Amino acid sequence: MLLDRDRPEIPQPAQHLPARCAQQTITIPPDVLAKTAHKHDYPSAAWRRSCARRTGAERGFATAKDPAANDTARGWCRLMGLTPLMLFTTTLPIVRNQRILATWNTRQEEDQRRAAAGLPPKTRKRRRKTLAGLAAGPP
Secondary structure, eight states: OOOOOTSSSOSSSSSSOOOOHHHHHHOOOHHHHHHHHHHSOTTTTHHHHHHHHHHHHHHHHHHHHHHOOOSSTSSSSOSSHHHHHHHHHHHHHHHHHHHHHHHHHHHHHHHHHHHHHTTOOOOOOOOSOOOOHHSSOOO
């Protein structure tokens, strides 16, 4: 926010600035706009659904490469050739999906058990702070 003192100062700016210094908007050519345009407006529900798809895809790739669960590092398959590699690589998302489904079933059973006991479903602790919580908390 603070500028250094060694910056040059202009006490009296020129009366007639060049157009590039005084314009309010810029025009972007269509070929550049096609590369940077988004399909949906930023805060819309369609934009959130689109980003959620991307998040899910990135999560899938991350868990497929996770050495704690599925290790696809160099040397993970001792068989040579395209056929065994494709077979193992094809079964990898199947195993991942089965693991996610088993975890989801376990979570659903836990929620049903808690509901039978009169308890609310278990939720994660909120990690992000709200503005009201930050304002009320200690400095």
